[in-house]
Amino acid sequence: MTVPDGAACDDAPRAFTTVFGGNPDGTWCAPGRVNLIGEHVDYAGGVCLPMAIPQVTAAAVRRRIDGRLRMYSMGFDVVDVALGDRVDGWAAYVAGVVWALDPPDFHGADIVIASEVPVGAGLSSSAALEASVALALAGLCGLPVDDDGRNVLARACMRAENDYVGAPTGGMDQQIALRGRAGHALLLDCADGHVEHIPVDTAAAGLTVLVVDTGTGHRLVDGRYGSRRAAVEDAARLLGSPLREVDSVSALDDPILRRRARHVVTEIERVHTAADALRSGRVHDLGPLLDASHRSLRDDFEVSCAELDSAVDAATAAGALGARMVGGGFGGSAIALCENDDVPRIEASVTAAAEAGGFPSPVFLRATPSRSAHRC
Numbered sequence: 114m115t116v117p118d119g120a121a122c123d124d125a126p127r128a129f130t131t132v133f134g135g136n137p138d139g140t141w142c143a144p145g146r147v148n149l150i151g152e153h154v155d156y157a158g159g160v161c162l163p164m165a166i167p168q169v170t171a172a173a174v175r176r177r178i179d180g181r182l183r184m185y186s187m188g189f190d191v192v193d194v195a196l197g198d199r200v201d202g203w204a205a206y207v208a209g210v211v212w213a214l215d216p217p218d219f220h221g222a223d224i225v226i227a228s229e230v231p232v233g234a235g236l237s238s239s240a241a242l243e244a245s246v247a248l249a250l251a252g253l254c255g256l257p258v259d260d261d262g263r264n265v266l267a268r269a270c271m272r273a274e275n276d277y278v279g280a281p282t283g284g285m286d287q288q289i290a291l292r293g294r295a296g297h298a299l300l301l302d303c304a305d306g307h308v309e310h311i312p313v314d315t316a317a318a319g320l321t322v323l324v325v326d327t328g329t330g331h332r333l334v335d336g337r338y339g340s341r342r343a344a345v346e347d348a349a350r351l352l353g354s355p356l357r358e359v360d361s362v363s364a365l366d367d368p369i370l371r372r373r374a375r376h377v378v379t380e381i382e383r384v385h386t387a388a389d390a391l392r393s394g395r396v397h398d399l400g401p402l403l404d405a406s407h408r409s410l411r412d413d414f415e416v417s418c419a420e421l422d423s424a425v426d427a428a429t430a431a432g433a434l435g436a437r438m439v440g441g442g443f444g445g446s447a448i449a450l451c452e453n454d455d456v457p458r459i460e461a462s463v464t465a466a467a468e469a470g471g472f473p474s475p476v477f478l479r480a481t482p483s484r485s486a487h488r489c
């Protein structure tokens with residue numbers, strides 16, 4: 114990435130002074146994430162294993178007493194509304210959090226956003242934005258910010274994205290942004306919000322989790338994500354139990370529904386296997402699980418695309434221990450687990466494959482497991 118880590122925490126208050134004048138009451142930030150494994154299982158009540166990345170979104174916030182909400186994000190426009198007014202576009206992610214959290218004794222705010230998380234790259238810039246605003250509101254309004262409090266904030270952020278923005282995401286992104294821990298992945302049970310912090314010592318293993326942003330934006334609100342979610346819900350209804358409790362999907366007659374459900378069931382198994390490997394420090398063992406996850410997302414869930422397949426295939430061909438698309442799909446990013454020494458060769462191979470395919474030039478970043486939302 115060209116943007117240095119932590120720059121957003123300085124940029125947000127600086128932009129605040131330029132745009133609104135004076136100083137913010139404080140600045141809070143929240144990270145983007147990569148999901149090591151467990152894709153498209155959150156809304157099925159399954160388990161997933163995301164980790165926070167070093168890139169953050171920062172929110173510089175000053176309280177107001179006149180019932181107005183003024184919002185600005187660098188690279189976007191200023192939005193100035195009365196508290197409670199309906200907002201569209203990027204500012205819906207901010208106003209949605211205010212709406213969902215409904216903090217006590219809150220009468221408006223000036224909010225300025227700066228971010229290092231690539232937008233629409235499958236690295237969860239949306240949840241980083243929501244979580245930075247939620248933690249800021251919690252800090253300013255005295256809401257609890259221990260782990261239980263952060264679970265409450267994460268759920269409010271999810272409601273904001275589901276019910277206010279209208280993107281049917283399943284909660285993983287908000288949970289990792291608010292509850293992750295440096296040096297750890299978060300084993301998250303999406304059914305009850307239970308978490309286990311599992312160490313991921315890639316440095317000791319001599320490994321790098323390489324993120325490939327394919328430069329092809331994904332769209333969660335265009336219906337394809339929602340249709341996958343609906344298929345998972347249909348399958349569970351037909352099978353008579355949530356997919357996390359299902360061993361076999363053979364009772365499903367519809368071949369498409371059967372493949373969708375098979376992805377969820379096998380992916381949840383892979384998450385448990387991956388968590389076991391990490392608990393005993395076997396980071397290398399993630400490789401084949403990443404490969405299997407990608408095949409399942411590509412063939413059974415059908416949420417990959419040519420750019421993602423190209424990145425995954427090229428990384429594997431150049432020696433990655435495993436690789437897969439991450440995030441909602443249809444574009445966005447992939448991850449590759451690489452021996453440190455192999456990273457330059459794998460990057461070159463992925464870039465060459467994109468060029469040969471006529472795809473955008475990919476952007477790389479190295480994901481070290483980082484801390485969750487905090488005051489800057």
Ligand code: ADP
Binds near residue numbers: 186233234235239440
């Ligand atoms: P992802 O979360 O994978 O980056 P999404 O489609 O879920 O992709 O969310 C991207 C949307 O979130 C953007 O289109 C924009 O509306 C909003 N967003 C994210 N980051 C910012 C930001 N720094 N400033 C303004 N809006 C943002």
Ligand code: MG
Binds near residue numbers: 238286
């Ligand atoms: Mg998102």
